[in-house]
Amino acid sequence: MATRLKIGLIINPIAGLGGRVALQGSDGEDIQQQALLLGAKPEAENRAHQTLKRLVHFRDSIDFLSIKGAMGSELLSLLGFSQQVCFTPKDPQHTSEEDTLAAASIFKQQKVDLILFAGGDGTARNILQAVGEEQLCLGIPAGCKIYSGVFTVTPENAGELIEQLLKGSLVEMQPSQVLDINEQSYREGGLSTRVFGEMLVPKNGGYVQAVKIAGVESEELVQQDIAAWVIENLDPDTLYLIGSGSSCKVIKDELGIDGSLLGVDVVQDGQCLLKDATEQQLLDMMMQWSDKSIKLIITIIGGQGILLGRGNHQVCHQVIAQLGKENLIVIASKGKIKALQGKPLGVDTGDQDLNEKLSGFIAVITGYDDTIIYPLGV
Structure with a gap:
């Protein structure tokens, strides 16, 4: 589609x-x-x-x-x-x-x-x-x-x-x-x-001068800028599911928590409530917080630009369906986005109806106070 x-x-x-x-x-x-x-x-x-x-x-x-x-x-x-x-x-x-x-x-x-x-x-x-x-x-x-x-x-x-x-x-x-x-x-x-x-x-869109080294975007500096902006805008009353990948790991490190690189961690008000959560643990936690705000912080995985599905299997289609597109916080450097050459961010939840509901356009945080809008699709 x-x-x-x-x-x-x-x-x-x-x-x-x-x-x-x-x-x-x-x-x-x-x-x-x-x-x-x-x-x-x-x-x-x-x-x-x-x-x-x-x-x-x-x-x-x-x-x-x-x-x-x-x-x-x-x-x-x-x-x-x-x-x-x-x-x-x-x-x-x-x-x-x-x-x-x-x-x-x-x-x-x-x-x-x-x-x-x-x-x-x-x-x-x-x-x-x-x-x-x-x-x-x-x-x-x-x-x-x-x-x-x-x-x-x-x-x-x-x-x-x-x-x-x-x-x-x-x-x-x-x-x-x-x-x-x-x-x-x-x-x-x-x-x-x-x-x-x-x-x-x-x-x-364009590159932000503050994150360039000799005219080239520095992935490490961009990740730090993204982390600083995300952390500055965290709501202490919201439950955050922070996904896998190096960009998400920088956020965990800057929060001072013992977060996982390849797993999903559950954070609220700067405290890690659950490290490397399983699919069922995430669903149970969301049930406990059903009357509160819950958001997922996630980044693209691999050179294919997959956002939901591969590499984030703990974030199953039930979790994504309960959250809704409006509660996804997507982070990625402009270098990684540009490498996709206009191809949409990938959605492969295992649920075709959900894939189609998520398709469209989504905000992507690409730096400190720097956000783009980008295609999201199957």
């Missing part, structure tokens, strides 16, 4: 409406009506079209979730993309920010890999409000105000970035600020911006 990218598409039909008629924004129904009376034409769908036409050759690799009508489904139908319409605006002729908020919330519940939206800073603000700071999003620049760092420079760039994802290129995930300005103040000659939060966005 080929790895497919699950994208939620949101087009704000009135984004950018006031720009060409010198209204410096499109917020508010009065401004929108004034813009239309002055002859303004909606531009967001055209901008989204420029992005999506770069992806036409990848139709078989993308599953779109959409909003009925001008907010997404019409354009996807025009370009021949398969889609699942998940939301219908109350008034398709006069869409509102409430429609954006509702659709974005549904997309997050449906666990999309990416929310792709065409709009401006106001649209970005609405989506951030709906999905929070952990959902991966990407903005197609279509509004009058583009001050936030969550938009690509051009609509075509958004298509190029998604194309990189589909090809298995190194695409980082980084938080970027969502800003908005006071339009009334702006029309009066002032400029007052406000930071509303940070949105997780994909950006071109």
